[in-house]
Amino acid sequence: MRPRLSDIAKQAGVSEATVSRVLNDRPGVGTATRQAVLTALDVLGYERPALLRKHSAGLVGLVVPELENPIFPLFAQVISTELAAAGYTPVLCTQNPGGVTEDEYVDMLRERHVSGIVFVSGLHADTAADHQRYRDLAESGLPLVFLTGYVDGVAAPCFSCDDTLAATLAVEHLAALGHTRIGLISGPERFIPVQRKISGYTRAMADVGEPLVELTLFGVEGGAAAAGRLYDAGATAILCGSDLMALGAVQEARTRGMSVPKDISIVGYDDSPLIAYTDPPLTTLRQPVRAMATAAVRALLDEVAGQPAPTSEYLFRPELVVRGSTGPHST
Incomplete structure (x- = not known):
């Protein structure tokens, strides 16, 4: 589908003339504004013109089970911050009972030509699920990383708390x-x-x-x-x-x-x-959410850069934080 300048301009908060200059790779546009236009193009699902692809890191999918448990928004926040710092735009995909499934999100992300996908506590952590889906993704050449759970036989790194x-x-x-x-x-x-x-x-x-x-x-x-x-x-x-x-x-x-x-x-x-x-x-x-998430993003970016992906799982040490809900046994 041909990109509509008006839609992209509205999404990016810039003029149509600015969008035109970015799409035609013309000078006179600041780095931040150019990135805003490219991000709008990605978010709207438009394919970037060939001459622009070399200038942008692109999208990275971030699939999390839900946001009701506060630990998952924390993972999403750290991962998104690390991706943005590297020039990538995270696409957050959250699941709810009866809503969009993980497989449907993956199909959508692949249609948008994401550079890679980060899975947080997804079906890879469920031993009853068919993990062939991940083997097929890895074999297609799409960079993957997993947080919380290990997938045997998939050429992708996993990061978990012990x-x-x-x-x-x-x-x-x-x-x-x-x-x-x-x-x-x-x-x-x-x-x-x-x-x-x-x-x-x-x-x-x-x-x-x-x-x-x-x-x-x-x-x-x-x-x-x-x-x-x-x-x-x-x-x-x-x-x-x-x-x-x-x-x-x-x-x-x-x-x-x-x-x-x-x-x-x-x-x-x-x-x-x-x-x-x-x-x-x-x-x-x-x-150690920050350490785990940062390591996962760095591993994914290494994969995107063409470096071989390890297939092992990395375990991070938990920390016991003693507060007021535990005390001596009363006899």
């Missing part, structure tokens, strides 16, 4: 406070991060006490429901698979008239923005 270590650190912290009835709440077991948390938790509990595992839906509601079952089972401390699930556990405790951390200690996972300001401030395992 979930096995995270669960181990949490159990060690709670055991040091005197807890032996320590429960784990997490999402469906088919997800790689969940499997790793269960593995780390189970091994750490070997010298502490009986494992108490409740798997549920991600989110506040799932955390509350699973916490209720653990409270009934006599748990005095709980490790949650996300900060949102931990907030659900706190909510359920208060519904039952329990005090956190006097009656129950709760540990989250992620260290999402604002989680330090909850009541009580949440003890949690911090994902």
